Amino acid sequence: MTPPVVPANTATATTASVVPTGTAIPTLPPTGTAADAPAAPTAVPTDTPTPLPPTPTAVPLQPVDEIQLSPVVTEGLSLPLYVTHAGDGRLFVVQQEGLISIIQEGALLAEPFLDIRDRVGKDANEQGLLSLAFHPRYTQNGYFFVNYTNTAANTVVARFQVNAANPNLADPASEQILLTIEQPYANHNGGLVKFGPDGYLYIGMGDGGSQGDPQNRAQKGNDLLGKILRIDVDVAGEAPYGIPASNPFVADDGVRNEIWAVGLRNPWRFSFDRETGDLFLADVGQSQWEEVNFRPAGTPGGENYGWNRMEGSHCYQRDTCDTTGLVLPIFEYDHSQGCSVTGGYVYRGQQFPALRGNYFVADYCTGYIWRLFPMADGRWQSDSVLESGRIISSFGEDANGELYVVDHNGGVYQIQSVDD
DSSP: OOOOOBOTTSOOOOOOOOOOOSOBSSOOOOOOOGGGOOOSOOBOOOSSSOOOOOOOOOOOSOOOOOEEEEEEEOSSOSSEEEEEOSSSSOEEEEETTTEEEEEETTEEOSSOSEEOTTTBOOSSTTOSEEEEEEOTTHHHHOEEEEEEEBTTSOEEEEEEEEETTEEEEEEEEEEEEEEEEOOSSSSOOOOOEEEOTTSOEEEEEOOOSSSSOTTOGGGOTTOOTTEEEEEBTTOSSSSSOBBOTTSTTTTOTTSOTTEEEBOOSOOOOEEEOTTTOOEEEEEOOSSSEEEEEEEOTTOOSOOBOOTTTEETTEESSSSOOOOTTBOOOSEEEETTSOSOEEOOOBOOOSSOGGGTTOEEEEETTTOEEEEEEEOTTSOEEEEEEEEOOSOEEEEEEOTTSOEEEEETTTEEEEEEESOO
């Protein structure tokens, strides 16, 4: 049965009934009824995953001045939103209407990896199947996680399993819902799920929508909207949903323990530098400013990124404002250059040495791509490296650290240097 919808400020970890198939690996434990569903998770230390020690931020050899996009697949995809990998040579493309497809050896496979169109709602532009994250031990347990809006327009974070007999096919009946969050409006759903270098699952949640965050949800500690959440999906028990004991607010009764960071409008895409563990967090702006934020590896969480007091590094709808305790962006641009930031990745691949250490970010509307480069004084240098003409819904990274751009109109392109 489907778990009850949980309001954003009272969400509890619940599970959905799993239909055994005999092919999924490993076999899921039996799921209880709604009456047996666990209460809100408590902060209990777990032995796994073990957080990695901080790694000094790497300084790239040089900033890149120009890039190019090479087509990988330009036909057969409908409204692609994300691309990622499962630790091998395949690319998995998330399509907004509820499909995940596989690109293998440069070709789009005819049969989708996962089809959950029967439970995905897409009545508005920012709804649908929004992202995918493979468990760090996917090759052992076959688990992966998705974020989607359901037919009631609410956010669902769920776990699925691969078919044991076919690595290119997932089992749609294996769904186990971790979290359902009520959405008050149709926009600003956030949508990204991503495993951090510490092995925990990070979840990006928008402020719930409308304009200007009218209920001030991004700043409310008892509300999951307008936040980055961090949960442990490897806890023992009925629900794969625990609170890491190192989460920043576990000792604060006024703040939901899942919360890792607050003050976000719509953190559509963020990434961790695979070499350093540094966090790059892009937050879509309201009417004037788009931004990218940065936190070095080892930061303990608890940051406030300022929304709705700030839009970028500017006071929002007021002449002055108190910025004490706020994290301000390392990069921003106004709406003369675009309308919606799409966060990217630091290039750590081997194919194009000239790109190493450069972080790439784009605008959804104009297709402009910038690169950010850290300077010795701690500031970041930014330059436009391509006017792509694409509707860039996401960046992606493969198992080798090569980077890709997703065109919402139906294409996946590899980022390449011009000189190499």
